[in-house]
Amino acid sequence: MTSDKIEPIFNPSLWRQRRTFLLRILSEHCVKSVLDYGCGEGALLSVLTSPVGCVDEIVRLAGLDISSEALALCAEACEPMKMDYDNLREKALDIYLYKGSVDVADKRLADYDAIVCSEVIEHLELDDVEKMLTTVLGIYRPRLFIVTTPNAEYNINFPNLNYGTDGTKFRHDDHRFEWTRCEFNAWCQRAADMYGYQVEFYGIGSMKQPIVTKDVGHCTQACVYRRLEKPADKPAWDDRQRHQLFQHIAFPWYNKSDKExxxxxxxxxxxxxxxxxxxxxxxxxxxxxxxxxxxxxxxxxxxxxxxxxxxxxxxxxxxxxxxxxxxxxxxxxxxxxxxxxxxxxxxxxxxxxxxxxxx
Incomplete structure (x- = not known):
């Protein structure tokens, strides 16, 4: 099943509801730097170039993706526009786009306030998902980590997916798995306990007229990890740069010397x-x-x-x-x-x- 068959069922569209959710969480925690894991074509990064709710602006963004084609489109979406030159930011904003795998650690991706991993883990093999989790929560240890993924239980509302039968299909051909709420919650809680995080669970997207009346949650499930305490020691880094810097984008800003x-x-x-x-x-x-x-x-x-x-x-x-x-x-x-x-x-x-x- 492709996204163009799912999206018209939701109003606003499911991707817009997911993005609104992400912006709200980032705004509530007043983050100054965000790393988008599996950034794709820049749907999230491109809107983070403007203040998201807090007046204090984000000053550093990064995106990581394995696809050069997606990164090229992301770079185009994140380029400053005329209004960014007409209304100069009061602080610098740097965007770094990297080509690489999400399960590999790179020192340059550390020290971001928040890491977002939206609709990514279901495209990975389970072993790589565990490596990714170790990299993010065990090595990078951001203040905030947000994960969204499909809720398999909601697939009962899509008849062609044959949910609950021997012929069950995933929403996309390239999905490696789709978790139920219980499976997702258990995975998130285990990682939170292991790495010292607190978790909160959310649901995103509901049909106006679902096929089933029983509670199957929302179309997308989300988990927000909040770090309980700042790590005392930083990990011993391998100084090798494991990701390729695809592009660096610097936004214009008001960098004149202060007046008397x-x-x-x-x-x-x-x-x-x-x-x-x-x-x-x-x-x-x-x-x-x-x-x-x-x-x-x-x-x-x-x-x-x-x-x-x-x-x-x-x-x-x-x-x-x-x-x-x-x-x-x-x-x-x-x-x-x-x-x-x-x-x-x-x-x-x-x-x-x-x-x-x-x-």
Whole structure:
């Protein structure tokens, strides 16, 4: 069974629901670096180039895949666009794409906050799945590890897969296995206990009108590993680089030297003024046009003269403060983050600005 036969049954599509789930988990844990295991054509990496929920941006991404064709498409999807040059990030972003196998450790793939392995393990032999797990949880030890895979029980909703019979088929011809929820949970829990992680299980994707009414879970099952404590010792690495660096992509960012403090406060003050005040003009109703009558004038004489311009109407400029603004609202602005670099620096400058105004 191919994905194009499965996807129309779901709304939104199953792949979009999976990606939304991944983005939500990564956002909740405010990760700064992500490694996509089996990155394929870059469906996840390409959207991670923009902030995912936290204002603090991701600064390092990596993708690993065995296919050169998929990596080429991933590189194309992750290239900066015009808007990335027009709106410079306040921090650098580097993307490293590697060609290699997910069951082999490479020192360059260590120290990522999160590793994502979405719809990958079912394409591997079971021995390679175990090697991959040892590499990720035993050697890399990320703060977060997310795995998604098909839920075999849900295949009962696809009649042509003959689930539960001697003629059972997998959803894709290149799948090596598809686990039930019980099998997947047992595999995840065993690894969590072995390597010092806590696990949470999720389901993704349900039909609006499933064929069966009994509980068979969701179409995709997911496990989120959370590391219980930071490892005290780092493993002894083999310095050989086992993966081929396919491409390095560097995003443009605001790397100008910082302004002097006085100039920074001045620009910050201009930004706050624009955000919190409104200036408008009104006619001055008290200003009236007065005409003086001269007895020596005649209407004929007046008609021969060039008409005098009407006296200008005086205007009054009014400035109102329409609202206050919080440091967090300011921090959400790209230019403020470029100026201040950190929230702490923004708060320091706001205090100094207030002190200057009070003098």
């Amino acid at each position: 403090e006085h100039d920074t406060i001045q620009e910050l003050n201009e930004i706050i003024t624009k955000l919190t005040t409104i200036t408008y003009t009104l006619p001055n109703c008290a200003s009236q046009v007065r005409t003086e009558w001269c007895e020596t004038w005649s209407w004929d004489e007046l008609s021969e003269e060039t008409p005098l311009p009407s006296p200008p109407i005086e205007e009054i400029t009014i400035t109102d403060i329409i609202k206050d603004i919080s440091p967090e609202e300011l921090w959400s602005m790209l230019r403020v983050r470029q100026l201040c670099r950190t929230r702490e620096r923004l708060r320091e400058l706001l205090v100094k600005r207030d002190n200057i105004e009070m003098r």
